Amino acid sequence: MQLHLERPDYAWFLRGADGRSALVNDRTLRSSFCVAPEALVEDWPYADAATLPPEALEPLLALKPELIVLGTGATQAFPPPATLAAALQRGVGLEAMTNAAAARTYSVLAGEGRRVVAAFIIAA
Secondary structure, three states: OOOOOOOOOOOOOEEEEOOOOEEEOOEEEOOOEEEEOOEEEOOOOOOOHHHOOHHHHHHHHOOOOOEEEEEOOOOOOOOOHHHHHHHHOOOOEEEEEOHHHHHHHHHHHHHOOOOEEEEEOOOO
């Protein structure tokens, strides 16, 4: 039996993530970033979900998602209420989870053709 690597039909796919790095396409990223099926925003300058300001969502909201998946590192954390409200006021859901869970969730939703954006906090 022959095996073939099947790549998704979108530009940016996530192979996995943890608290220290993520594999996007064939690149290892070691700083916080945002990814959508058709966009990659590297060096997203945020390192702590608990203090994530509402303006941190602007590059994500500019991609017009229906859902933002927030990878909060190796452990789950939650952004401040004002940050959650900033997403909800625009009609966008925001779910916080570990980076590993966020990578799996992003991959499933992107594979279904959903308008999803994922942001990952990578500890320095």
